[in-house]
Amino acid sequence: MSATPKPTLAKDPELTEAVSDAIDVVSNPTELAINLLVLAAAIAVAVLITRKLKQWVGHQRPKRLVFVEYLATPVLTLAIIGGLSRFGGVLANPLVGLAGSLLGLFAVIRLLGALMEIAFRPTPLLKFMLRLVTVVIWLAAVFSLFEDRSKLIAKLYSAQFKVGGIALSSDGMLNGLISGVVVAIVALWADKSVGNLLRRSRNLQPNFVLALSRVMSVAIWIVATILIFTAADINLTALAAFGGALGIGLGLGLQKLAASYISGLIVLFEQSVRVGDNIVSNSVSGRVTRMTVRYTMIRTRDGVEAIVPNDLLTNNVIVNQSWSDRNLRLVCGVLVKGDADLTLARELFVEAMNAQPRVLQEPAPHMYITGVNDKGIQLDGHFWISDPENGQNNVASDIYDAVLGAFRKHGIALVAQ
Structure with missing residues (x-):
């Protein structure tokens, strides 16, 4: 220019x-x-x-x-x-x-x-x-x-001088400084405005909003950078050669970070993981509380926040317990003696599960005999909850407490493990 x-x-x-x-x-x-x-x-x-x-x-x-x-x-x-x-x-x-x-x-x-x-x-x-x-x-x-x-x-x-093969002039640098501040202010405002506009949309999923806002943000700042260099009379061809060499060096050193960003966009657009989902990633299990382009934050059952890079979500098997719905099946089991009244034991177990307000009635709780050995008979109760973010061990504890009380009252003995 x-x-x-x-x-x-x-x-x-x-x-x-x-x-x-x-x-x-x-x-x-x-x-x-x-x-x-x-x-x-x-x-x-x-x-x-x-x-x-x-x-x-x-x-x-x-x-x-x-x-x-x-x-x-x-x-x-x-x-x-x-x-x-x-x-x-x-x-x-x-x-x-x-x-x-x-x-x-x-x-x-x-x-x-x-x-x-x-x-x-x-x-x-x-x-x-x-x-x-x-x-x-x-x-x-x-x-x-x-x-x-x-x-x-x-x-x-x-005055004119060169830096790394790029020709600069004092007049161009002055124009670049002035235009740079103005363009940066407008670009920052446009970035915020586009993000707010996307967040107010009722037709877009939160994952799409986050991904689109990041893509638009990158596009806005690329255009702003080009405008600033143009105002400063910097030859973009020479800058491209310099930027290519710099990009190769940075790419080799920051390839893991770049992989996390690209994986983040893939996860956000595919919606394989969403905020609020209960997932298991490697040894981390819990509820997704926050997603960015670089990482996903998971709150474990212990109340600890785990930060998982997004490339791990695309390169590993992820168990998403909330993919089709938010219902989660839990299992509580006891080992009773072989001469116990199994019909009564199963009825008492089902009553204990139904008595918990967080246990769903559809699908209804069920009892299964999952093992028989010389020590006794293994009874497992399967039940569903729809709010795993409120805790899983607490509802299981309440069921065990009710089962033990009912078994003692009716004389059903457990086998010592």
């Missing part, structure tokens, strides 16, 4: 005359000292008044506070020196007039910055960068006025 041509003094006669008159005043040391002292005093007074205004506005009115922080100091300084120059004398000169024009330009630039901060609500770091950029833009505008009169400033504007 070619640099935007600057309004040089030679092309603006009125500006040329104003700067020339101001330089004539600078040649008089006495007038220059007085004007600088007055300007410094005006800025100091404006800063003090701005502090008082910030305290008066307070943080309860953030939008007004933003305007005060951006505009109060330049506007008050402009008002003070404008009022003093009306009294005539040494202050009624072209230098003060030029300073007033530059302050007016600064106020306009700061106003645009304030409007952008209120509209896009950037992060604290980007907010600081935006306020710094408004100053940089103003300084660049001031320096451009004197580019034709200063060889040093003209040299700084035209």
